[in-house]
Amino acid sequence: xxxxxxWAWIIFGLGVVYFMIPLIATFIFSLRMRRDGLSFDAxxxxxxxARFQSTLTYxxxxxxxxxxxxxxxxxPAAYVVRLRLPWLRQTLEFITLLPLIIPxxxxxxxxxxxxxxxxxxxxxxxxxxxxxxxTCAYVVLALPYMYRSVDTxxxxxxxxxxxxxxTSLGAGPVRIIYEIIVPNIFVAVISGAFLTFAIVIGxxxxxxxxxxxxxxPYLQLxxxxxxxxxxxxxxxSFIITWGAMGMIQLLTRxxxxxxxxxx
Amino acid sequence: MAETxxxxxxxxxxxxxxxxxxxxxxxxxxxxxxxxxxxxxxGKTTIxxxxxxxxxxxxxxxxxEGKDITGLSAxxxxxxxxxxxxxxxxxMSVAGNIGFGLRVAGAPRAEIESRxxxxxxxxxxxxxxxxFPFELSGGQQQRxxxxxxxxxxxxxxxxxEPLSALDAKIRVSLREQIREIQRELxxxxxxxxxxxxxxxxxxxxxxxxxxGNVEQVGAPFEIYNRPxxxxxxxxxxxxxxLSGTVVDAAQRTVSIxxxxxxVPALPGNASNGSPVSxxxxxxxxxxxxxxGDIVLNGKVAEVNFLGSVIRLKVDLGQHNRLDLDTFxxxxxxxxxxxxxxxxGIASSDMLVLGD
Numbered sequence: 001x002x003x004x005x006x007w008a009w010i011i012f013g014l015g016v017v018y019f020m021i022p023l024i025a026t027f028i029f030s031l032r033m034r035r036d037g038l039s040f041d042a043x044x045x046x047x048x049x050a051r052f053q054s055t056l057t058y059x060x061x062x063x064x065x066x067x068x069x070x071x072x073x074x075x076p077a078a079y080v081v082r083l084r085l086p087w088l089r090q091t092l093e094f095i096t097l098l099p100l101i102i103p104x105x106x107x108x109x110x111x112x113x114x115x116x117x118x119x120x121x122x123x124x125x126x127x128x129x130x131x132x133x134x135t136c137a138y139v140v141l142a143l144p145y146m147y148r149s150v151d152t153x154x155x156x157x158x159x160x161x162x163x164x165x166x167t168s169l170g171a172g173p174v175r176i177i178y179e180i181i182v183p184n185i186f187v188a189v190i191s192g193a194f195l196t197f198a199i200v201i202g203x204x205x206x207x208x209x210x211x212x213x214x215x216x217p218y219l220q221l222x223x224x225x226x227x228x229x230x231x232x233x234x235x236x237s238f239i240i241t242w243g244a245m246g247m248i249q250l251l252t253r254x255x256x257x258x259x260x261x262x263x
Numbered sequence: 264m265a266e267t268x269x270x271x272x273x274x275x276x277x278x279x280x281x282x283x284x285x286x287x288x289x290x291x292x293x294x295x296x297x298x299x300x301x302x303x304x305x306g307k308t309t310i311x312x313x314x315x316x317x318x319x320x321x322x323x324x325x326x327x328e329g330k331d332i333t334g335l336s337a338x339x340x341x342x343x344x345x346x347x348x349x350x351x352x353x354x355m356s357v358a359g360n361i362g363f364g365l366r367v368a369g370a371p372r373a374e375i376e377s378r379x380x381x382x383x384x385x386x387x388x389x390x391x392x393x394x395f396p397f398e399l400s401g402g403q404q405q406r407x408x409x410x411x412x413x414x415x416x417x418x419x420x421x422x423x424e425p426l427s428a429l430d431a432k433i434r435v436s437l438r439e440q441i442r443e444i445q446r447e448l449x450x451x452x453x454x455x456x457x458x459x460x461x462x463x464x465x466x467x468x469x470x471x472x473x474x475g476n477v478e479q480v481g482a483p484f485e486i487y488n489r490p491x492x493x494x495x496x497x498x499x500x501x502x503x504x505l506s507g508t509v510v511d512a513a514q515r516t517v518s519i520x521x522x523x524x525x526v527p528a529l530p531g532n533a534s535n536g537s538p539v540s541x542x543x544x545x546x547x548x549x550x551x552x553x554x555g556d557i558v559l560n561g562k563v564a565e566v567n568f569l570g571s572v573i574r575l576k577v578d579l580g581q582h583n584r585l586d587l588d589t590f591x592x593x594x595x596x597x598x599x600x601x602x603x604x605x606x607g608i609a610s611s612d613m614l615v616l617g618d
Contacts, residue, residue: 157353158348158350161346161348161350162350162352164315164317164337164344164346164350165344165346165350165351165352165408165411166352166363166367167316167317167337167338168315168337168338168340168342168343168344168412168421169338169343169363169364169367169411169412169415170338170339170341170364170367170368170415171338171363171367172338175367180352180354183354184352184353184354256353256354256395263400263401263402263429263430263433
């Protein structure tokens with residue numbers, strides 16, 4: 001163990017260098033907008049751009065909606081499969097992994113084919129319909145992360161016995177899910193929510209092909225037209241993502257504690 | 264038995280091709296404390312879960328006060344249950360846990376609060392309202408689980424091995440407390456356990472189960488002293504088995520490791536020279552032997568000093584070894600290893616068991 005320690009530090013150091021150098025370089029580049037020195041001009045330019053505010057707001061709203069819809073679908077599904085239909089668990093796990101296997105571009109072409117103006121559900125015929133479609137697409141995109149977070153949460157509590165205890169006290173399934181299960185896996189749900197948010201906020205393919213004014217296409221557009229702002233945007237995106245990850249870490253401290261004591 | 268409160272009628276439960284409960288019928292009296300006792304996989308927990316409504320019987324009926332509840336869902340049965348793993352809701356305080364059933368039933372806040380206080384008093388945890396489960400010891404958690412099950416005034420109480428996860432000392436004190444509370448409330452209770460000492464000490468009646476069947480139903484005294492089958496005799500308490508051969512069936516003489524003795528009874532099919540076996544409890548075997556006893560000679564093979572009781576193992580010859588319990592006597596030290604001893608067995612304590 002002790003002999004392996006220097007190697008562990010070397011590998012850790014290489015990893016840090018590999019990940020941090022591009023980030024530091026990007027950050028420094030983003031400060032070089034002014035020729036005579038370092039400044040935050042690129043950031044001021046980005047924050048002053050009305051499209052930055054509107055696209056970020058749009059992505060935040062769609063992200064929150066995707067989280068709400070995802071939570072409403074995934075929690076009952078994972079709960080029912082874990083308690084009542086355990087034989088379906090592997091199938092569900094496979095289905096939730098599909099968004100990682102199928103490229104988003106394939107998914108979005110599927111949506112366009114299924115929900116175009118001449119289909120039975122012509123969601124793409126209006127902006128609002130396309131917003132709904134994009135929200136649903138993000139729910140699917142975040143499914144692997146949301147399902148795994150919720151499933152891990154269910155595994156960490158004895159959902160089966162807690163449900164039976166609540167049932168014997170007269171509670172029905174809806175009450176059990178929202179009063180017993182959700183509060184006890186809240187941190188896991190929040191983790192899934194922040195992962196969803198982090199994915200959605202910079203997503204490009206789906207938003208672009210569905211022609212929605214999201215933050216991802218804005219990043220791409222700025223990248224092709226400007227020099228320093230894209231670097232500033234990249235740093236801002238990283239900060240948003242890290243913020244989401246930091247919140248997951250912070251919230252795990254508030255998880256309800258269990259105690260299997262024998263004394 | 265008092266008037267029948269719960270009635271299990273020909274209950275059968277099958278999982279796939281395995282039948283875990285085989286045609287079990289059992290009446291339980293109002294206010295009675297009945298234990299389902301048996302080894303793992305004997306079907307005792309499945310019966311409890313069918314009564315609770317968590318499993319549906321493959322066939323048979325469950326009646327409470329004469330009403331068929333077999334098809335009723337678990338949350339409509341008004342049956343309280345305590346689980347082995349406590350199953351307290353980690354996100355709720357002690358008061359939240361105890362009051363949960365009343366909140367579900369839509370009881371007014373004031374009533375919930377007064378009932379929670381009453382229940383905490385009953386389990387001896389007054390002042391613990393605001394604590395969370397992780398702040399309580401295992402015994403305290405299980406007492407809260409008991410209070411939670413009792414708070415909504417259930418029709419009956421089911422206890423699924425509630426003491427198994429606890430340390431030995433806590434187990435004894437909590438089982439006494441459970442029995443005290445059950446008597447005080449007069450609530451009909453079914454208690455599942457695989458611990459025979461627990462079942463013997465706490466129950467009005469014991470149902471001994473084996474491989475999905477009821478082997479015997481009776482009061483603890485009856486189960487222990489008059490077991491009807493070999494399984495009951497061996498599962499409940501310790502049992503000595505002496506094997507020998509019949510010397511003269513007409514005179515009821517048998518040879519046990521070369522020692523010829525007369526026994527009170529022989530199995531019906533015994534003939535001269537046929538093998539025969541007898542059983543008896545360790546406490547039915549005495550050192551020395553008194554008047555009218557069957558007397559055997561042996562050698563001490565093991566001495567276990569357990570405090571108030573001394574357990575000896577005595578070799579009678581090549582084939583038989585007997586366990587013998589004797590009370591500790593401060594004036595007389597126990598026999599030493601290898602010492603020759605004479606043992607006596609009252610003929611009335613010898614059990615001739617069917618299979």
